Amino acid sequence: xxxxxxxxxxxxxxxxxxxxxxxxxxxxxxxxxxxxxxxxxxxxxxxxxxxxxxxxxxxxxxxxxxxxxxxxxxxxxxxxxxxxxxxxxxxxxxxxxxxxxxxxxxxxxxxxxxxxxxxxxxxxxxxxxxxxxxxxxxxxxxxxxxxxxxxxxxxxxxxxxxxxxxxxxxxxxxxxxxxxxxxxxxxxxxxxxxxxxxxxxxxxxxxxxxxxxxxxxxxxxxxxxxxxxxxxxxxxxxxxxxxxxxxxxxxxxxxxxxxxxxxxxxxxxxxxxxxxxxxxxxxxxxxxxxxxxxxxxxxxxxxxxxxxxxxxxxxxxxxxxxxxxxxxxxxxxxxxxxxxxxxxxxxxxxxxxxxxxxxxxxxxxxxxxxxxxxxxxxxxxxxxxxxxxxxxx
Amino acid sequence: xxxxxxxxxxxxxxxxxxxxxxxxxxxxxxxxxxxxxxxxxxxxxxxxxxxxxxxxxxxxxxxxxxxxxxxxxxxxxxxxxxxxxxxxxxxxxxxxxxxxxxxxxxxxxxxxxxxxxxxxxxxxxxxxxxxxxxxxxxxxxxxxxxxxxxxxxxxxxxxxxxxxxxxxxxxxxxxxxxxxxxxxxxxxxxxxxxxxxxxxxxxxxxxxxxxxxxxxxxxxxxxxxxxxxxxxxxxxxxxx
Numbered sequence: 001x002x003x004x005x006x007x008x009x010x011x012x013x014x015x016x017x018x019x020x021x022x023x024x025x026x027x028x029x030x031x032x033x034x035x036x037x038x039x040x041x042x043x044x045x046x047x048x049x050x051x052x053x054x055x056x057x058x059x060x061x062x063x064x065x066x067x068x069x070x071x072x073x074x075x076x077x078x079x080x081x082x083x084x085x086x087x088x089x090x091x092x093x094x095x096x097x098x099x100x101x102x103x104x105x106x107x108x109x110x111x112x113x114x115x116x117x118x119x120x121x122x123x124x125x126x127x128x129x130x131x132x133x134x135x136x137x138x139x140x141x142x143x144x145x146x147x148x149x150x151x152x153x154x155x156x157x158x159x160x161x162x163x164x165x166x167x168x169x170x171x172x173x174x175x176x177x178x179x180x181x182x183x184x185x186x187x188x189x190x191x192x193x194x195x196x197x198x199x200x201x202x203x204x205x206x207x208x209x210x211x212x213x214x215x216x217x218x219x220x221x222x223x224x225x226x227x228x229x230x231x232x233x234x235x236x237x238x239x240x241x242x243x244x245x246x247x248x249x250x251x252x253x254x255x256x257x258x259x260x261x262x263x264x265x266x267x268x269x270x271x272x273x274x275x276x277x278x279x280x281x282x283x284x285x286x287x288x289x290x291x292x293x294x295x296x297x298x299x300x301x302x303x304x305x306x307x308x309x310x311x312x313x314x315x316x317x318x319x320x321x322x323x324x325x326x327x328x329x330x331x332x333x334x335x336x337x338x339x340x341x342x343x344x345x346x347x348x349x350x351x352x353x354x355x356x357x358x359x360x361x362x363x364x365x366x367x368x369x370x371x372x373x374x375x376x377x378x379x380x381x382x383x384x385x386x387x388x389x390x391x392x393x
Numbered sequence: 394x395x396x397x398x399x400x401x402x403x404x405x406x407x408x409x410x411x412x413x414x415x416x417x418x419x420x421x422x423x424x425x426x427x428x429x430x431x432x433x434x435x436x437x438x439x440x441x442x443x444x445x446x447x448x449x450x451x452x453x454x455x456x457x458x459x460x461x462x463x464x465x466x467x468x469x470x471x472x473x474x475x476x477x478x479x480x481x482x483x484x485x486x487x488x489x490x491x492x493x494x495x496x497x498x499x500x501x502x503x504x505x506x507x508x509x510x511x512x513x514x515x516x517x518x519x520x521x522x523x524x525x526x527x528x529x530x531x532x533x534x535x536x537x538x539x540x541x542x543x544x545x546x547x548x549x550x551x552x553x554x555x556x557x558x559x560x561x562x563x564x565x566x567x568x569x570x571x572x573x574x575x576x577x578x579x580x581x582x583x584x585x586x587x588x589x590x591x592x593x594x595x596x597x598x599x600x601x602x603x604x605x606x607x608x609x610x611x612x613x614x615x616x617x618x619x620x621x622x623x624x625x626x627x628x629x630x631x632x633x
Contacts (some may be wrong), residue, residue: 352427352458353503355434356465360507363472364544 008036008068008079015313021126023157027313028082035082036067039154040314046076051156054116062109064129064153072315083151085131086292089124093195093228096237097275098288102130102150103189104267109152110181111260120152121176122161123184125191127154132289148289163207164197168251171208179253182263186248190219193241194226198249212251219245240273430462434469442466457498464491464504468511475514482522485515509539516548528552543569543576551582559586570603577603577610584616593627596620 014030015038023045027038041047049069056066065081088094094102106128110120120127129151160170167183170176190198199214201207220238223229229238243266247257257263275281430445443466449459471484492508512535516528529552535545550565566583569576580603587596597620604610604617 352431352462352465353501355431356461356504356507359434359465359469360510363468363507363510 007070007072009038009072009077009315010317012313012317025314029079036079037064037082039078039080041076041078043075046158047078048156048158051118051121052078054118055113055155058112058116058118060109060112061149062105062151063112064151075314077315080153083129083131083153085129085149085151087126088128088130088150088192089126091125091130091192091292093226094192095284095288096193096241097271097281097284098148099189099192100267100271100274101281101285102128102148102192103185104264104271105150106152106188107185107260107263107267109150110178110185111264113155114178114260118155119176119178119181120155120184121170121180122154122157122165123152123181123188124162124165125188126162128152128188130289130292132293148285148292163201163204164199165191166207166211167253168208168211168214169253171204171211178259179256182248182256182260183250183253185263186245189241189244189248190223194223194228196226198222214249215251215255217249219249237274240270244270427458427462430459430466434462434466437469439466439469439473443470455498457495457501460491460495460498461504464488464495464511465507467491468507471511471514480518480522481514482518485511485518489515506539506542509535509542509545512538513542513545513548516545520552541572543573543579547576547578547582550579554582554586559590562586570606574606577607577613579603580606581612581616584620588616588620593620593623597624 008031009029011031012029013032015027018026018028018037020026022042024039024041027040029036029038047069052066052069055063056069059065064083067079067081069076069078071077088102106123113120131149131151133147133149160166161176161184165184165187167180170180174180187198198217198219199207199210201210220242223238223241229235244263247263247266250256257266271281275284426445426449430442430449433439433442433445443463446459446463446466449456450463453459467484467488471481471488474481474484488511489508492504492511495504496508512531516526516531516535519526519528519531529549532545532549532552535542536549539545546565546569550562550569553559553565554562563583563586566579566586569579570583573579580599584596584599584603587593587599597617600613600617600620603613607613
């Protein structure tokens, strides 16, 4: 659990419920003008804090940025930077080229996590957000097109995760690893391309059984059966995808591709076959990103967070530590006032009037009349130099 | 994240405060020539004060404070010459000219006493160079500017007495010692008038009055004693 004297939850100024899932509810919160997502876990759901802690140290564009996690009123929660995009389970069928490119991004993010010894363990379309940006990371102009970024969220869940995407060994209680993530990626790719899950079942046992026999499925045939791959071009796409299915959707982990690097190579080859050059690929991705950018109904959340603390937030904001903020501000203001005062006194000092008054006072400080040996009958012109003068020696 | 949130919130406030600070610093910088002039004045570096105040006036000729500072600096330079007993006429002319300009831009009237004193010194310097110089208009203006400038009254009375108008001179001396009982020279000069008119009793009255008001004044003490001795001698000789 992240150690912090004050939780971000106590700085929340508004929030709204985004969606409710089986394991947690997701809220969009406003904290000092910044939007974050709060995952508020339900009873019985939990996450591996070690994995979350490691994942929080990974800073790559394709991974959500974890800000805080812990327990509030006995409930686990996790706060991460809000990602403005569309959760991929809301998207329906995704063009093959776009799906392959998005999967490459996810694989790249998983590789970064692997370097920290982290496997995701719950790869499914609800945990990938498609974010469309007006310019790319290199800051190119808008005319360069819209970049699509697949951002991965929710690492470290305890349990097999979403059953429709869990590897067979996960049903046997094994921990998530690179191989199990690779299996889930195969199912995820199918879901994106087909617009529906490859495996549907009624319960845990049924899922476990079907996952164990997944290699018996003819994936290309199932895709063809969806009716979306009837053209000659689509046949070529199905052919390009074959190595991926055979490399990922194997019940035996040892038969899957070796690692994420090998998957990346397969994806690159597949993309080379289905995309007609880099420019065509970029245009296809850009067109798709524009299309999801326009469909506001599918967006992850409303852009405006209502400034209403009481509406359905599952926690009470504790403001008792606000005095610290005001104390710091007060001290700063005091220091600044002192500096300004010092500067002002430095510039004003006594002012020119005071200097003039001082000089005049000194000038008119009458000295005793000068001693003179002359008699009072002296003439005016002789007396002049013996006049008392306003000068004080 | 928490620190970033606090940072974001504080940033706007700190930004505003910083802007105030910068404005204060800029104001301080703008006043540098004024400050330097003021500093130079107070430590006696009058030539530098003239330079700094002139810099300010080059940019803003109607700057009252700079104009006043420049006049004070000229005043102090001229006064230094008075101390050194060298010709100060030119310096006082320049000082009075500066105060005259100042009187146009200064509506506060705070510079009037010093302007008045400058006129006194100018009159005195003119007389030192030419005993026949017509300085009464300068002294009248000096008195008009500062009715409590008894130095100008005193000089005016002295000039009137020299011109033979002893009655008017006596009135002025009497006015001075009434308003400023510590003004020794007025007692001395008034006593002189009586003494020169052979009115030794009145002379003794004035000097002894002055001696009583200023027991430390050696001149008054001396002439009080002389007058007293003279009166005694006259009593003894039967002349009184």
